[in-house]
Amino acid sequence: MLNKARLLSNIAKYSKIRKSKMNYQPPVYLTPHLYMTNEEVAIVDGLVDHQEMPKKFDSNRVITYFEGQDFCLVLYFADLKDRGFQKYVVSDFSVNVEEMCMLSNSLTQMIGEGINVHLLSQAKNRVDNMIHMSGTFRALFGKKKAEETDDW
Numbered sequence: 001m002l003n004k005a006r007l008l009s010n011i012a013k014y015s016k017i018r019k020s021k022m023n024y025q026p027p028v029y030l031t032p033h034l035y036m037t038n039e040e041v042a043i044v045d046g047l048v049d050h051q052e053m054p055k056k057f058d059s060n061r062v063i064t065y066f067e068g069q070d071f072c073l074v075l076y077f078a079d080l081k082d083r084g085f086q087k088y089v090v091s092d093f094s095v096n097v098e099e100m101c102m103l104s105n106s107l108t109q110m111i112g113e114g115i116n117v118h119l120l121s122q123a124k125n126r127v128d129n130m131i132h133m134s135g136t137f138r139a140l141f142g143k144k145k146a147e148e149t150d151d152w
Contacts, residue, residue: 033091034099043074043085057083060119064126069094069141071130073103073123077116093130094137095145103127 027037037043047053050065054076061076071093075086090099107124111117130137138144 031099031102033096034088034103036086036088038084038086040085043087046072046087047074060116062119062122062126064130069137071100073127075119075123077119092143094134094141095143097131097134097145100127100131100134104131 025038027035027039029035044053046065046067047063050067052063052065052074054061054063057076058078060078061074063074063076065072065074067089069092071090073088077084077086088103090096090103093100104124104127107120107127111120111124
């Protein structure tokens with residue numbers, strides 16, 4: 001099991017890394033069920049596929065959608081010095097609620113450090129809402145919490 005404090009620190013550290021133009025960075029797996037990426041071609045493809053692509057790029061945006069049973073959180077940074085997308089994915093989010101909580105906690109940590117407070121506060125609210133709705137989604141998907149699956 002990963003040290004939670006170290007994991008939160010890693011999420012914050014990797015979240016601050018922005019790629020230069022045309023520089024591919026593969027996804028960074030923070031846990032087996034949580035990863036982040038700055039790979040904009042794949043992010044834009046996902047946004048287009050889910051009809052979530054912003055029409056304007058003049059302001060920061062928080063976009064959430066589902067890829068199957070995975071929760072996707074996309075942040076768009078409009079600042080010309082650091083423009084681009086960043087995506088977090090929690091696979092099978094209704095079961096992997098601990099990863100959702102880790103993501104929420106890392107957003108809280110970055111907000112506390114004064115990093116894009118308005119944008120990250122919106123993102124944290126979206127993640128927190130999904131955490132509260134995870135039981136409903138587990139029932140919808142016919143799943144049990146990760147701790148409960150050992151009893152099957």
